[in-house]
Amino acid sequence: MSDSGADVSGAISREALAGRLPVQGSNRLYNGFGSLLAACVAIGAASFNYLFGASIAYIGNTSIGIAGYLIGLIVGLAPVYLASGMICFRHGVDPVDAAKSSMGTRGSSLLLALILITTLGWSFVLIAMTGQAAGRLQQILFNPGGEIDNGFVATVSVLMLALVWALLRKGPAMIALLTRYTSPAILIIACIVLYLITRDVSLTTLLQTNVDAKLAYATDPLLQLAYGVEFGASNALTSVPFFGGIARLIHKRKHLITPSLLGAGLIGAGFTSAVGALAAVVTGSTEPAEWVIKTAGNGVGTVIVSILLLANLGTLISFFYFAGVSVQQVRFFARMRWDMIILVLLLPGLVVAFNTQWLIAHVMNWLAYNSAIFAGIAAVLLTDFLLLRRQVLLPTHLFVKSEEGAYWFWGGVNWVAMATIALGAAVYLMLFDPLTLAVGPTFRYVGATMPTLAVCVLAYYLAMRLVIATSYKGGYRNVRQLTLKKVTVGL
Structure with missing residues (x-):
């Protein structure tokens, strides 16, 4: 009888973690500091951080760029935690459900x-970078001077997709188990690479070594610092979905900030990007596989690159988990089994496997604009929950899909929030274009992320105060009545 009860309890726990149902304290995945830190490192220390590191190097002053990037990460992660983390942690809900209180039932x-x-x-x-790195390694070892074998790249990419599905199909508990090993591996490799590139040149000397001034984004130290801070802050803003997704799995409130700030921020993205910047300066290459082989040699380099590629699995299953939970907002996916949801999400990867170079060249450019939109979203989420609602929320109403719900606003959309997000994107792009790196006249003093957040917080707060004063929309004024009201809940 006890075994049967344990099986049922385990099934309920897996269903809660893999679905949109609020995750209660007893079912939450991260009870300790160490396991949560490892998961956050996996999120922050993906291989594409080495490419970000190359961007830091080309700011023009290596030490200023790294310092600015670290400052930007710290400054940028704070509003992300407040915006997406607090509601998800307190009520155990997915970031999309949490956003319904500010963006509207449909606006979310x-x-x-x-x-x-x-x-x-x-x-x-x-996945494309993993395939390309494997192809570069195979080319260096077996076909020096020749072309990368695209068939080999595609095979490695497909194998990575298959491994992600095999690991994640049984449920998200695999994240905690796998990242316990991949996160230390990522950091050990970064430390080894740092040792290799500083064998002949001291770290102090290397920090003072810069790329050719003709290739630098800027020569003014203040503008170089502004670029570094902005790169870090914009990277932090794009972690809104990641931190919201992991916050609902955290058991203790005291673990809400520190493991994420250290893991996803300073240790993960910060350290690996800094190593990438230094490696780019030393080798003149932006490809991890190439400069690892250059500094370590074929034998040791092959081992390092192989472990680095496998360590990406921790990051990949975390990302696909967050996507798998959120996509269940769509009824078509909500009716599927968890393993089928992950399979459907992975299917586009088969196209990616045969077009890795195109994907890296184009998709990364497009994703650079995410920070322009997430700045406004972060401002709306944190202003609404902290300043307007004073951390009082009606969790039941997050799952009401009709005008009975407190968060229906206008036809299910809070148009004030939508206008604020649009305003944020416009202000951000006036100050900084993340693709061309063109900047406005005030960028060198204030950057783009912080002034955009400030403008959006002020605009949303003032506009919503007017709405609250003149209507009962959004459940701000009639919380007690709505708490007692019976509503129809649906997922």
Whole structure:
């Protein structure tokens, strides 16, 4: 009888973690600091951070670029935690459900679209990079001076897709298990690479070594610092879906900030990007496989690259988990088994496997604009929950799909939030174009992310105060009555 009860309890736990149902404290995945830190490192320390590191190097001053990037990460992650983390942690809900209180029952579909674009986009970029790195390794070892074997690249990419499905199909508990090993492996490799590139040149000397001034984005130290801060802050803003998705799995409130700030921020993205910047300066290459082989030699380099490629699995299953939970907002996916949801999400990867170079060249450019949209979303989420609602929410109403719900606003959409998000994108792009790196006249003093957040917070707060003062929309003024009201809940 006890075994049967345990099986039922385990099934309920897996269903809650893999679905949109609020995750209660007893079912939450991360009870300890260490396991959560490892998961956050996996999110922050993906291989594409080495490409970000190359961008930091080309700012023009290596030490200023790295310092600015770390500052930007810290400054940018704070509003992300407040915006997407607090509601998800407190009520155990998915980021899309959490956003319904500010964006509206239907308006939250915008965040759903962005979560899928971000998680799947970066996942497929990472798979493409894995395939390309494996192809570069095979070319260096067996066909020096020749072309990369695209068939080999495609085979490795497909194998990565198959491994992700095999690992994640049984449920998200695999994230905690796998990242316990992949996260240390990522950091050990980064430390080894740092040692290799500083064998002949001291770290102090290397930090003072810069790319050719003709190739630098800027020569003004203040503008170089602004670029570094902006790169870090914009990277942090795109973690809104990732942190919201993991916050609902955290058991203790005291673990809400520190493991994520250290893991996804300083240790994960910060350290690996800094190593990438230094490696780019030393080798003149932006490809991890190429500069690892250059600094370590064929034998040791092959082992390092192989482990680095496998370590990407921890990041990949985390990203696909977040996408798999969020996509269940769509009824078609909500009716599927978990393993089939993951399979459907992975299917576009088969196209990616045979077009890896095109994907890296084009999709990464498109994803660069995500920060322009997420700046406004973060401002709306944190202003609504902290300043307007004062952290009082009606969790039942997050699952009401009709005008009975508190968060129906105007036809299911909070148009004030939509206008604020559009305003944020316009302001951000006026200050900084993340693709061309063109900047406005004030960028060198304030960057783009922080002033955009400030403008959006102020605009949304003032506009919503007017709405609250003149109507009962959004459930701000009549919380007690709505708490007692019986509503029809649906998933």
